[in-house]
Amino acid sequence: MNSYYVQILTVTGINIILAVSLNLVTGFTGQLSLCHATFMGIGAYTATLAALKLGIPFAVALILGAISAALFGFIIGVPTLRLKGDYLAIATLGFGEIMKNILLNLEITGGPMGLRGIPKVTNVYVVYLCVTLVIFSLNRIMHSRVGKSFIAIREDELAAEAMGINTANFKILAFVLGAFYAGLAGGLYAFFFRYINPNNFGFMKSIEILSMVVLGGLGNTYGALLGAAIITVLPEFLRSVSPVIAQYRMVFYGILLVAMMIWRPQGIMGENKVMKRRGQAA
Amino acid sequence: MTLLEGKNLTMVFGGLTALDSVNIHINKGEILGLIGPNGAGKTTLFNLLTGVYSPSRGSIYFKEREIKNLKPYQITRLGIARTFQNIRLFGEMSVLDNVIIGQHCRTRTGVFGAIFRPPAVRDEEKRVKEKAMEILEFVGLAEAAKEKAKNLPYGKQRKLEMARALATEPELILLDEPAAGMNPQETNDLIELIQKVNDMGKTVLLIEHDMKLVMGICQRIVVLDYGKKIADGTPEEVKNDENVLKAYLGAALDKEVK
Numbered sequence A: 001m002n003s004y005y006v007q008i009l010t011v012t013g014i015n016i017i018l019a020v021s022l023n024l025v026t027g028f029t030g031q032l033s034l035c036h037a038t039f040m041g042i043g044a045y046t047a048t049l050a051a052l053k054l055g056i057p058f059a060v061a062l063i064l065g066a067i068s069a070a071l072f073g074f075i076i077g078v079p080t081l082r083l084k085g086d087y088l089a090i091a092t093l094g095f096g097e098i099m100k101n102i103l104l105n106l107e108i109t110g111g112p113m114g115l116r117g118i119p120k121v122t123n124v125y126v127v128y129l130c131v132t133l134v135i136f137s138l139n140r141i142m143h144s145r146v147g148k149s150f151i152a153i154r155e156d157e158l159a160a161e162a163m164g165i166n167t168a169n170f171k172i173l174a175f176v177l178g179a180f181y182a183g184l185a186g187g188l189y190a191f192f193f194r195y196i197n198p199n200n201f202g203f204m205k206s207i208e209i210l211s212m213v214v215l216g217g218l219g220n221t222y223g224a225l226l227g228a229a230i231i232t233v234l235p236e237f238l239r240s241v242s243p244v245i246a247q248y249r250m251v252f253y254g255i256l257l258v259a260m261m262i263w264r265p266q267g268i269m270g271e272n273k274v275m276k277r278r279g280q281a282a
Numbered sequence B: 001m002t003l004l005e006g007k008n009l010t011m012v013f014g015g016l017t018a019l020d021s022v023n024i025h026i027n028k029g030e031i032l033g034l035i036g037p038n039g040a041g042k043t044t045l046f047n048l049l050t051g052v053y054s055p056s057r058g059s060i061y062f063k064e065r066e067i068k069n070l071k072p073y074q075i076t077r078l079g080i081a082r083t084f085q086n087i088r089l090f091g092e093m094s095v096l097d098n099v100i101i102g103q104h105c106r107t108r109t110g111v112f113g114a115i116f117r118p119p120a121v122r123d124e125e126k127r128v129k130e131k132a133m134e135i136l137e138f139v140g141l142a143e144a145a146k147e148k149a150k151n152l153p154y155g156k157q158r159k160l161e162m163a164r165a166l167a168t169e170p171e172l173i174l175l176d177e178p179a180a181g182m183n184p185q186e187t188n189d190l191i192e193l194i195q196k197v198n199d200m201g202k203t204v205l206l207i208e209h210d211m212k213l214v215m216g217i218c219q220r221i222v223v224l225d226y227g228k229k230i231a232d233g234t235p236e237e238v239k240n241d242e243n244v245l246k247a248y249l250g251a252a253l254d255k256e257v258k
């Protein structure tokens, strides 16, 4: 295969992991998170530093990246997941900005220059092996007691609590799992592009991931997968048609999000109502 | 034996006293009715007993243990379940899954168990599913098991609320207007069902506007009016209580004036 297509295919795989994991948090559990790319960044930086500075084997470094993203997910999840809806979204947005500024200013992360000279270990096979493992484990989780509790929280938090679900803990768990997978995607990204800087993992990237999930259908893993594929491939296609259009990618995402919310809020494959009506007390 | 006791319960919302120094006790094994005009504070009392709100004043003992500072999920684990007046099912989930969720607090599977599915997890899943089907059978919803909860007709949704509450294996079950919106046939079935639940040894606290229903199955009735307890006795006593007549007559007159 032409290396250009292999590259698109690889990036698609990384974006699939990002989309299906955000879908766990936002689609299944109903918690709007705007810092998914931040967790990806934490994974990317951790994996890279572990490999470059500590000489840790790449496979282990990838997992370390995922674990460290999960740890941050926990640290930010505990105080913020008590917040509802809009407040949670704003808190995650704030966290993303803070992390970006930290990455921009730390010496060890290379500041705005980022980290260079990362060896290329990721290839299309490694990525799709990870995609398979991620989707397999996600499906298992969603069919279990744990996944059903996530959906119950989205459907009606008070009723979920009345069923004996410790909703605070399960929301944090969803957040931590989502961050773990995003961290893994971040490590794959770093070992594929061989150069990372804080702007790769900013608010724009978080919105891009959210667009994938909304396009495919909140609350549907394969919808998120499809959304990731479309949003990765479409700009490349547009670039080949007209480079000017490709420059307006972010405008395109914006229009896409608004249009989906108006005409098909459940996404291409989703059946679920998006963004639950906010329940009032019993 | 007293199963649950609320002492001096007071709940203030902003300037509104929704409950005012209410004393209430529930004996093990009884069906206790809770009645009163609209806005009397019945649902608020449920919300206090189940930990949705913490009372402004007073205390709550369940099996002699103070529970007023516990979270709703902790109270459910202790053995108090409830249904909601304004039905709160997990609408996008199947009827069966709604009941399976009810068993959440009696099961253990975590993330690793879910991913690797060792025999213990498979067994648990099988048990939970069988139990859920049994409960659906019991309330008469077995045929609807695969449907989405939100697609059920109103009367069946109320039954599913009950099934889900039963799945938490409660000792005490609180029913908030379970017959609201049901036709006479459904109401009769419901009376039978509540009786059966009670025969299984479960204690029932029932809010209901349907007087025939309340008078028919409750051994004792507590009446609230404007947040105060105005009567507590057998259906016979309550029916002839002067304060109760006044409260209901007053409410009826208010309606007519409007």
Ligand SMILES: Nc1ncnc2c1ncn2[C@@H]1O[C@H](COP(=O)(O)OP(=O)(O)OP(=O)(O)O)[C@@H](O)[C@H]1O
Pocket: A281, B013, B016, B018, B036, B037, B038, B039, B040, B041, B042, B043, B044, B045, B085
């Ligand atoms: N969360 C709340 N915030 C403010 N006021 C509340 C709240 N919950 C209940 N109230 C008020 O408390 C009073 C009692 O309400 P409650 O729902 O307990 O009445 P009820 O006896 O259940 O009435 P109904 O028969 O209509 O269900 C009402 O005036 C109600 O408006």
Ligand SMILES: [Mg+2]
Pocket: B042, B043, B044, B085
């Ligand atoms: Mg009420």
